[in-house]
Amino acid sequence: MAASVVVSTSLSVCFNYGYHRRPSISALSCHSNSITKTNLKLSSQCFSNSNSVAPIYCRKFVARTSIGENESESEKELGFVGEDSAVFELGKQKVSSWIYFTAILGVVLYVLNVAWIDNSTGYGKAFIDAVSTLSDSSEVVMLILILIFAGVHSGLASFRNTGEKLIGERPFRVLFAGISLPLAVSTVVYFINHRYDGLQLWQLQDAPGLHQLLWLSNFISFFFLYPSTFNLLEVAAVDKPKLHLWETGIIRITRHPQMVGQVIWCLAHTIWIGNSVAVAASIGLIAHHLFGVWNGDRRLAIRYGEDFELVRSRTSVVPFAAILDGRQELPKDFYKEFIRLPYLTVTVITLGAYFAHPLMQAASFNLHW
Template sequence: MGISTWLTPSHGIMLGLLLGFAIAHSGLAALRFWGESKIGARLYRVVFALVSIPLAVCLIIYFFNHRYDGLSLWQVQGVPGIKPLVWGLSAVSFFFLYPATFNLLEIAAIAKPQVHLYETGILRICRHPQMVGQVIWCIAHTLWLGTTFTLVTSLGLIAHHLFAVWHGDYRLKKRYGDAFLKVKERTSIIPFLAILQGRQTLDWQEFIRPSYLGIMGFIALLWWGHPWLMQMTARVSW
């Protein structure tokens, strides 16, 4: 099979969508303090959401509709144990992806959005849990689908989140200075590394929070509604 046969335009379109989302999302994050000084924290959060959410929805729909595009690199969907493994990894990924749900009032701009310098809960395991969650999600879905389109999407998502690791640390250092550097010394990007090195300890009581029940409910809802979600996105023509 020649490269022109399986390298469909959707590969490039997806990379373009990912790049556009990364520029918008990280760009607005970089401009946060300037923007908040001009229009206030709540309104800037609304602007951030109005830009980021539609772009994210477009990415999700396009991924669902083209996930089997390109070359099939492997096919393991019929292998015993693969489906539970993929769902298990996906569930774990959400516990890393959505620690921000602990501040729902700030996300919705009901309470004044703030920049927090946390060193508790899941941040004891990893200073950038969303990156870890995204990597786990990408591994699970690339394993399940096994197509070049999914692989390209996963590599693009991981690249964006690796940049976000650097960008996030840069912004926190600029904001908090030595206070952030001390937190950085006690945490790690690689999960559990700081704990294994004795720089950090786990406090399991910090994980007993209603927010985790919310994440579990979201996972259950996603499991139940996954077939319906596939049907709805398939109605979009692009």
């Protein structure tokens, strides 16, 4: 029986979020006067300030004698395997990339307007009219529109691994956005134009303080955007799109923030509008995002394997559940993970969208969808 000696020195990055390994020395083991496995591992303890969120570097020395064996699970680093959410480092940005992004955004909006939104040249109205022939009920049409969008959006997302292998990451992102975006616009415009159709189930708009409560809920819902949304250069395919495994920030609260934010948004709007169309829209959107919880975990498990299982073990779908049962330990300066440029941008855009509601409603009404 042959034995091999592996001596390696590596520099690993640990993050000070409560997942450090302690230094350990594994003993030599012998059997029947022959060495079957010798594994000596020395790890220096991470030197860090317990309140710091910056990377802490650990030096690890491994001397291992084994016979075709990998490092055991107990010897794996227990630090972060996912990415830091909502990070925007100004020093790493390229002016040329943002010039490309601006140009691409302009082209996309122009093509979207000509090919879909403008009733004289686009197919958006024809699409809405075709779906509307399926039922006289605004609730049914609303659900069909959501079903079409959800089927295309989630279907293409499920096909992502295969699609990227066939045509590449950037072309697949263009295909994904080119089909999903017009369908999303149609669904939103139809909801705005028909939100007061149907049966009025309750009327609570005169209730004291309700508007303020629902406004705050709606505002908070946008802070539950999935962190990949902030990677605008990847969204526009300027940078090569990636399927990210996030682990900090909003992911500490819930592994599926987009679903939670959508539920909050739907509940707020349904309570305020109080009719059957709002209920139908909320049922469709929430169902789509609940499917996204299962599908998203499935895709991450396929792409990241054991790393995702580790993230799954210390996060939760239900907000705050992993924190309350002790699987997720928040650092003392957890709030700093939200004091970042993407969240400042979300704040400005959300406030702007609220004050722009009359303009959005007028623009939608003028389309007559």
